[in-house]
Amino acid sequence: xxxxxxxxxxxxxxxxxxxxxxxxxxxxxxxxxxxxxxxxxxxxxxxxxxxxxxxxxxxxxxxxxxxxxxxxxxxxxxxxxxxxxxxxxxxxxxxxxxxxxxxxxxxxxxxxxxxxxxxxxxxxxxxxxxxxxxxxxxxxxxxxxxxxxxxxxxxxxxxxxxxxxxxxxxxxxxxxxxxxxxxxxxxxxxxxxxxxxxxxxxxxxxxxxxxxxxxxxxxxxxxxxxxxxxxxxxxxxxxxxxxxxxxxxxxxxxxxxxxxxxxxxxxxxxxxxxxxxxxxxxxxxxxxxxxxxxxxxxxxxxxxxxxxxxxxxxxxxxxx
Amino acid sequence: xxxxxxxxxxxxxxxxxxxxxxxxxxxxxxxxxxxxxxxxxxxxxxxxxxxxxxxxxxxxxxxxxxxxxxxxxxxxxxxxxxxxxxxxxxxxxxxxxxxxxxxxxxxxxxxxxxxxxxxxxxxxxxxxxxxxxxxxxxxxxxxxxxxxxxxxxxxxxxxxxxxxxxxxxxxxxxxxxxxxxxxxxxxxxxxxxxxxxxxxxxxxxxxxxxxxxxxxxxxxxxxxxxxxxxxxxxxxxxxxxxxxxxxxxxxxxxxxxxxxxxxxxxxxxxxxxxxxxxxxxxxxxxxxxxxxxxxxxxxx
Numbered sequence: 001x002x003x004x005x006x007x008x009x010x011x012x013x014x015x016x017x018x019x020x021x022x023x024x025x026x027x028x029x030x031x032x033x034x035x036x037x038x039x040x041x042x043x044x045x046x047x048x049x050x051x052x053x054x055x056x057x058x059x060x061x062x063x064x065x066x067x068x069x070x071x072x073x074x075x076x077x078x079x080x081x082x083x084x085x086x087x088x089x090x091x092x093x094x095x096x097x098x099x100x101x102x103x104x105x106x107x108x109x110x111x112x113x114x115x116x117x118x119x120x121x122x123x124x125x126x127x128x129x130x131x132x133x134x135x136x137x138x139x140x141x142x143x144x145x146x147x148x149x150x151x152x153x154x155x156x157x158x159x160x161x162x163x164x165x166x167x168x169x170x171x172x173x174x175x176x177x178x179x180x181x182x183x184x185x186x187x188x189x190x191x192x193x194x195x196x197x198x199x200x201x202x203x204x205x206x207x208x209x210x211x212x213x214x215x216x217x218x219x220x221x222x223x224x225x226x227x228x229x230x231x232x233x234x235x236x237x238x239x240x241x242x243x244x245x246x247x248x249x250x251x252x253x254x255x256x257x258x259x260x261x262x263x264x265x266x267x268x269x270x271x272x273x274x275x276x277x278x279x280x281x282x283x284x285x286x287x288x289x290x291x292x293x294x295x296x297x298x299x300x301x302x303x304x305x306x307x308x309x310x311x312x313x314x315x316x317x318x319x320x
Numbered sequence: 321x322x323x324x325x326x327x328x329x330x331x332x333x334x335x336x337x338x339x340x341x342x343x344x345x346x347x348x349x350x351x352x353x354x355x356x357x358x359x360x361x362x363x364x365x366x367x368x369x370x371x372x373x374x375x376x377x378x379x380x381x382x383x384x385x386x387x388x389x390x391x392x393x394x395x396x397x398x399x400x401x402x403x404x405x406x407x408x409x410x411x412x413x414x415x416x417x418x419x420x421x422x423x424x425x426x427x428x429x430x431x432x433x434x435x436x437x438x439x440x441x442x443x444x445x446x447x448x449x450x451x452x453x454x455x456x457x458x459x460x461x462x463x464x465x466x467x468x469x470x471x472x473x474x475x476x477x478x479x480x481x482x483x484x485x486x487x488x489x490x491x492x493x494x495x496x497x498x499x500x501x502x503x504x505x506x507x508x509x510x511x512x513x514x515x516x517x518x519x520x521x522x523x524x525x526x527x528x529x530x531x532x533x534x535x536x537x538x539x540x541x542x543x544x545x546x547x548x549x550x551x552x553x554x555x556x557x558x559x560x561x562x563x564x565x566x567x568x569x570x571x572x573x574x575x576x577x578x579x580x581x582x583x584x585x586x587x588x589x590x591x592x593x594x595x596x597x598x599x600x601x602x603x604x605x606x607x608x609x610x611x612x613x614x615x616x617x618x619x620x
Contacts, residue, residue: 025483026558137557186334233349268480301393
């Protein structure tokens, strides 16, 4: 059982929950950028939350299935077509052998997910099927899909679909203006008080420099405290002795254009981080399209953990 | 002789969101700070704490990823502070590690070609990265810089950035450290196995991609092998571990070609042997420390 890729789309890759435990040697967690949407697609087709899906960015693939298949598309709002006829996103779809799936334009957000009953069955590498493109590791031959690829689909293993349709009230929103909660810390003491105030009060606009590694925002400059740089740290006040980067951490090279590191983050480097997006809001960042106005709202660890528990509640509602 | 062992202040603990604990051991780079980062990482790993997902020692810091649903942040911080205490009271600051010979073709045509593509906007647009590095360090020629680069061994102080990339810190007195500023604007391309340098750190690029370090040459054999074809990669696709000691060996084109043929045939193995890294000795008498470990390498 397989999908035959006729057109690959802009950057279609195999992703799952991620690859954990190898960040210490520079291999990032990877996995679906918008974890909740990917997990909902799996729920609709009766997979487990661990099954691999196809992640599409902006322009989706065109493919046929060589056998009957059960699929679902979730995530950014996009027109889904089967043999040219529009069908519903956020619901279970049955395909007959030879059916062709294609996509129209996005009307918001950036990424959407295709789950198939049985999951995308590429080999598990270091505990995950996720694609780490930079290291040519995992996924489909370590890369984004190309025309002519035959993507293997596994045998159904789940206990049956959890839901036929994701109810509207559970579907993630793809908004043009978002609030992203951050926990200040790491090297926040290196910013001036005005610099920190600017970070949490400005309306930041997501630039087109946004991919699986990180997302860059435009807005006012942030001021660093001047200092004599420590040995090995580099000459700019935003430089530190190269250190590990938390996923979701925000760095501000040269005081300009903050970068939020995402699932395919480089594991370390020489720029001071001043805050980290809380785990519950990483999906919110993932759903942002260039131009999205973003407000970084500082929270405490207690608030971050409460938000994490709320996010777990939503997952439980889907998988109940 | 050069400088007394450094006494480190207590580390600084801070949070990277609800899943990362960051421990800054020192603001500045030193062998002592790196030793402490690695010693803490090893002891933390040995405790096998439920909910600890990743332990990432870095040059002068430690990043720990955790699942707060399994180990609450406060509890994790207490455990890591205990480990810091343990390390502070170690009677012997030694690390059982290995020394590895890494053959490098310095000033090779591939590196020259890449350097030439990115001259515009470089600190020294009219020369090579090696010319620039020699000048920055007050050395008479690029050859002199190359000699200093391979004559003393380097400690792998961190592995990361991208898969399997080693950051290395030379085991020499502070005043002999080679320091070269990074590119003013990062390159969009760096060939894999390029030997680079930024600030006080050497690196070997493990995969093709962007990079900001000055480029001096190319390593002859892989350091990241996802297909695990070579014997040195039979256990794991990544060669370097923090705490490894590296001795660069300058090679010429013929030797480079010969090693490439061995890699192609799947027969290449790195020359390496176990050694003990002794922090106090490396700090107080680096020449003697380096002589001892290099003898071990030359003895095999």
